[in-house]
Amino acid sequence: NAGVTQTPKFRILKIGQSMTLQCTQDMNHNYMYWYRQDPGMGLKLIYYSVGAGITDKGEVPNGYNVSRSTTEDFPLRLELAAPSQTSVYFCASSYSSAGGQETQYFGPGTRLLVL
Amino acid sequence: GESVGLHLPTLSVQEGDNSIINCAYSNSASDYFIWYKQESGKGPQFIIDIRSNMDKRQGQRVTVLLNKTVKHLSLQIAATQPGDSAVYFCAENRVPSGGGADGLTFGKGTHLIIQP
Numbered sequence: 001n002a003g004v005t006q007t008p009k010f011r012i013l014k015i016g017q018s019m020t021l022q023c024t025q026d027m028n029h030n031y032m033y034w035y036r037q038d039p040g041m042g043l044k045l046i047y048y049s050v051g052a053g054i055t056d057k058g059e060v061p062n063g064y065n066v067s068r069s070t071t072e073d074f075p076l077r078l079e080l081a082a083p084s085q086t087s088v089y090f091c092a093s094s095y096s097s098a099g100g101q102e103t104q105y106f107g108p109g110t111r112l113l114v115l
Numbered sequence: 116g117e118s119v120g121l122h123l124p125t126l127s128v129q130e131g132d133n134s135i136i137n138c139a140y141s142n143s144a145s146d147y148f149i150w151y152k153q154e155s156g157k158g159p160q161f162i163i164d165i166r167s168n169m170d171k172r173q174g175q176r177v178t179v180l181l182n183k184t185v186k187h188l189s190l191q192i193a194a195t196q197p198g199d200s201a202v203y204f205c206a207e208n209r210v211p212s213g214g215g216a217d218g219l220t221f222g223k224g225t226h227l228i229i230q231p
Contacts, residue, residue: 004158033219042204042221043159090158103149104219106158 004107013081021076023091032074036087127228138188138205145207
């Protein structure tokens with residue numbers, strides 16, 4: 001299994017541009033997440049999804065949108081890039097059942113610089 | 116709001132020594148705790164986890180201790196190696212009473228430096 005993969009690895013955007021960060025997992029996990037990590041800080045949850053067609057806001061959702069049309073894919077959309085969105089973005093997935101949620105596995109991250 | 120925090124931003128230990136990384140949490144409703152290791156330029160990597168019905172859990176060279184009375188979590192790494200140099204994050208997960216997921220709440224991290 002490739003696990004959680006993210007593309008691109010690095011991107012520079014101009015203020016006001018838009019882009020989509022791609023995330024795919026091949027572990028058949030039902031839960032997927034997007035986090036951002038600012039320098040020297042921990043990760044903060046942007047959006048998450050508990051299954052195809054279901055998404056919900058996390059701690060810092062403003063300026064972002066997500067969709068979950070398939071179990072495998074969970075793209076993150078930035079419509080109007082702002083310098084405050086300069087960060088490293090991590091996608092994660094996990095399996096949750098009636099027994100509780102299991103460990104989250106993270107992708108390698110996408111580094112985004114907005115100028 | 117509720118948060119997870121770490122006591123020390125940087126911890127330096129000699130190669131071969133044991134290291135202890137501490138974490139305080141404030142959400143008494145949290146029932147699942149995880150330690151992640153993050154190397155430079157990489158995503159967080161799972162190390163070990165513990166549920167709130169346990170006090171201690173051991174893995175390979177790592178032990179996690181949970182003290183619910185004082186809301187404290189620690190990660191012990193035995194016989195540290197150069198490859199252990201990384202930033203270590205504790206994270207908590209609070210499962211809503213209605214089910215579902217609200218993600219993990221991360222602390223800021225502790226940078227573990229292994230000196231030769």
